[in-house]
Structure formats: structure tokens, C-alpha cells
Amino acid sequence: MSRFEELATPHIGVLYRMAFHLSGNKEDAEDLVQDVFIKAQKSFHTLRENSKCKSWLCSILYRQFVDGYRKRRYFVELKDVASPPVEEEQSVWPEKITPADLSDCMNNLDPKYRMPLVAHFLSGLSYKEIAKSLEMPIGTVMSRIHRAKNLMRGKLSGLRKEKPLRIVKGGLHGL
Amino acid sequence: MDCKQFAEPLEMAPSENSGDSYYAEALLHAENCPVCRLKLANRLKSERAIGAMMESMAPVPDSIHDKVIDQIRSPKIFRRSTNFFLATAASILLLVGLSYPALNYWKSQQQVAAVKQLCLLSIRNHEITPSPEYVADNSQEVSSWLSNRLGHLVKFPNALKVNDTSFKARRAVLGEHTVAAMEFTINGKRSTLFSYYPKQYNVEGVVEAPMFEMGYTVAFWSEQGLGFGLVSEATPEKVNAVFKKRLSL
Numbered sequence: 001m002s003r004f005e006e007l008a009t010p011h012i013g014v015l016y017r018m019a020f021h022l023s024g025n026k027e028d029a030e031d032l033v034q035d036v037f038i039k040a041q042k043s044f045h046t047l048r049e050n051s052k053c054k055s056w057l058c059s060i061l062y063r064q065f066v067d068g069y070r071k072r073r074y075f076v077e078l079k080d081v082a083s084p085p086v087e088e089e090q091s092v093w094p095e096k097i098t099p100a101d102l103s104d105c106m107n108n109l110d111p112k113y114r115m116p117l118v119a120h121f122l123s124g125l126s127y128k129e130i131a132k133s134l135e136m137p138i139g140t141v142m143s144r145i146h147r148a149k150n151l152m153r154g155k156l157s158g159l160r161k162e163k164p165l166r167i168v169k170g171g172l173h174g175l
Numbered sequence: 176m177d178c179k180q181f182a183e184p185l186e187m188a189p190s191e192n193s194g195d196s197y198y199a200e201a202l203l204h205a206e207n208c209p210v211c212r213l214k215l216a217n218r219l220k221s222e223r224a225i226g227a228m229m230e231s232m233a234p235v236p237d238s239i240h241d242k243v244i245d246q247i248r249s250p251k252i253f254r255r256s257t258n259f260f261l262a263t264a265a266s267i268l269l270l271v272g273l274s275y276p277a278l279n280y281w282k283s284q285q286q287v288a289a290v291k292q293l294c295l296l297s298i299r300n301h302e303i304t305p306s307p308e309y310v311a312d313n314s315q316e317v318s319s320w321l322s323n324r325l326g327h328l329v330k331f332p333n334a335l336k337v338n339d340t341s342f343k344a345r346r347a348v349l350g351e352h353t354v355a356a357m358e359f360t361i362n363g364k365r366s367t368l369f370s371y372y373p374k375q376y377n378v379e380g381v382v383e384a385p386m387f388e389m390g391y392t393v394a395f396w397s398e399q400g401l402g403f404g405l406v407s408e409a410t411p412e413k414v415n416a417v418f419k420k421r422l423s424l
Contacts, residue, residue, distance in 0.1 A: 016236075017233040
């Protein structure tokens with residue numbers, strides 16, 4: 001096993017999950033992850049600290065995602081994201097959320113909010129590390145995550161009002 | 176930090192992983208305030224639940240690990256990159272290999288063009304005598320006559336040493352300077368040879384006064400049946416330098 005494999009492959013799962021929520025489907029997520037690893041392997045010499053491998057991979061994922069989105073626009077769910085949802089902002093998460101609702105909200109989230117949010121929830125990186133990965137100021141990352149959460153909460157609350165409440169395995173209860 | 180101030184970091188983006196100084200004070204407050212501690216705990220709990228749900232929504236397929244491993248171990252990558260490097264190196268070598276003679280050719284063409292231009296310029300400014308002053312059937316005789324007239328030895332281009340060649344010498348004037356105009360035919364085609372000196376073009380000082388006894392042929396070519404030649408005492412390099420100076424005027 002090469003040094004690259006040893007350091008990078010433990011993060012396949014995290015990267016796949018992030019890629020899935022960015023792209024919105026399994027096939028694109030797999031392609032994205034494979035592209036990330038090819039890129040990463042080629043530029044492995046640029047990784048200065050082994051402990052930063054995950055954030056380094058996240059930064060490659062982000063760039064690949066942005067490039068792919070610009071070039072191919074294969075993330076079809078993002079076609080109409082020019083204007084983000086305008087639901088009323090909420091400071092708390094609705095009591096019950098289903099994966100379908102969450103997926104729906106994610107797919108309607110502007111990419112500029114989606115990436116920091118996905119990184120925040122799934123990467124386990126600190127804001128500082130996310131900021132470095134996304135090449136953004138930490139304040140921007142925090143405000144985008146905050147804004148993304150509010151938009152999602154608003155959307156989810158709207159969905160709650162439109163649909164009857166349902167109990168779903170894996171949903172949120174009493175939060 | 177008090178409870179009111181705590182609301183902002185709580186609302187902004189609480190994170191267990193943040194480790195950022197921004198939260199240090201807030202976390203310190205939460206440790207000492209049961210109400211805020213509960214708020215923070217609830218908030219983090221909901222965040223964790225969202226994160227867990229997102230994780231559960233994207234189960235990592237078993238195949239992805241193998242696919243990635245296969246891809247990064249695949250010799251195709253190395254072959255592709257090796258091929259790429261080889262192709263690049265070959266392209267560079269080819270480019271260099273081709274560009275060197277191409278560059279030389281381009282340079283020679285530039286020189287020829289410059290000589291042509293200057294020669295044509297001199298022809299326009301010449302007052303050539305209407306009839307030949309000397310006629311001979313070989314270049315050595317004409318060369319000898321011309322050398323006597325000009326006061327220095329004139330060497331003819333080798334290209335003129337062909338059997339079917341006849342020579343006629345004319346005296347020509349460029350401004351106040353006398354130059355030699357050699358009219359000759361090659362295979363029945365009329366040609367003219369001019370001999371000139373840098374000072375005739377008022378470029379004295381641009382090139383050092385030549386000390387050679389023998390002239391140098393700096394250019395000879397045939398164009399639409401009309402041949403042109405230049406004989407100079409200066410070396411071709413010096414003449415070229417004069418051309419550059421002259422043509423830029």
C-alpha cells in the first residue's frame with residue numbers, strides 16, 4: 001500500500017457522503033469521488049502535513065464540484081437555484097424531519113451554501129479547516145452555514161405546514 | 176460573556192469540532208450557566224441528528240472503495256501519464272529539431288529579402304551607361320577589368336562559373352560613387368551584377384572600413400530571368416548589419 005493510499009483512502013466514506021449531497025445522486029457522487037482521488041494522487045506531493053489530508057481532499061472535492069458544476073452542470077437539481085428559497089427563516093429545526101424532506105431542501109440549496117453546510121455536517125472539520133478547504137474567509141464560511149441552516153429550517157417548516165406530520169424511522173423527534 | 180451575548184454564537188453556527196477561538200468564550204460561559212448549557216446541548220443534539228440523517232441518506236456503497244483503489248493502482252493512470260510525458264517530450268524535441276533549421280531558414284530568408292530590397296533600391300538609383308564598356312566571354316577577364324577600374328580585386332560568385340555565360344561590364348553611378356554593374360547572361364537569360372561599398376550608402380562608421388583586398392559576394396539570385404548580385408569588400412555579416420541600418424532608415 002502506497003503512502004497516498006494509506007493516508008487518503010480512510011476518507012473515502014466521508015468524501016462519498018459529501019459528494020452525494022453535493023451532486024444529489026449516487027452515480028455522480030461516485031464519479032466525483034474517483035475524480036478527486038485521481039487528482040489527489042497526482043498532486044499528493046503538495047500535501048504538506050499528513051494530518052491535513054482530509055481537509056486537503058475536501059478542498060479538491062470542492063474544486064472538482066465547482067469545476068464540474070460550471071462545465072457540465074450535471075447537478076441537475078441545481079438548475080433553478082439562482083434564487084434561493086425564500087421561506088421564513090427559523091432558528092430551530094422542526095420537530096420532525098424526514099430524509100426525503102432533507103434531501104429536497106438540500107437539492108434546492110444554492111451551491112454556495114451547500115458546500116459549507118455539507119462540509120460542516122459531514123466532514124468533521126473545524127470552521128477554520130473548512131474555510132481553508134473552500135478558500136474562503138472563516139467569517140464567510142460561518143455566515144453561509146448559518147444562512148444555509150436558516151433557509152433549510154424555513155423550508156422544512158414550510159414543508160411541515162404543507163404535509164401532515166409523519167413519524168419516520170430515522171427522523172428527528174422532540175428536538 | 177452573559178446569556179444575551181451567548182445567543183449569538185449559539186445561533187451562528189455551534190460546532191463541537193470548531194475549536195475556534197470564537198467559541199472558546201461561549202463554551203466557557205455554557206460551562207458555568209446551566210440554562211445556556213442546556214440550550215447548547217439541545218442545539219448540538221439537533222445538529223448531530225441532522226448530520227446523522229445526512230450520513231444515513233448517503234450510504235457508502237461497498238464498491239466505491241474498490242473502485243477508488245483500482246483506479247489509483249491502475250497502471251492506466253501511470254501509462255496515461257507516462258504516455259503524456261513521452262508525448263510532450265517528443266513534441267518538444269520535434270519542435271526544437273524543426274524549429275532550429277526553420278529558424279535558420281527564416282533568418283536566411285530575411286537576409287535575402289533585405290539584400291534584394293537594397294539591391295533593387297540601388298538599381299533604381301543607378302545611372303548605368305547605355306552601352307557596355309567591356310565585353311568578355313569569361314568571368315576572370317571581366318573580373319580583372321572591373322578590378323582595375325575599381326582599384327580593388329573583385330571576386331565573382333561561383334554561381335557564374337557556368338559554360339553558357341557571357342559577360343558585359345558597365346560603369347554605373349550611385350550618387351557620387353562609381354560602382355560596377357556587370358551584365359551577364361546565364362543560359363540566355365540577362366542578368367546584372369552590382370558591386371558596391373558600404374560608404375556608397377553613406378553608412379560610413381556603421382561598419383569598419385574594410386581592409387580586404389578581395390571582395391565578398393554577399394548575394395546572388397535570379398528572379399524572373401533577371402539575376403542580381405552584390406559584391407562587397409565587407410564581410411557578409413557587416414554588410415547585413417549595413418542592410419539592417421540602411422533598411423530601417
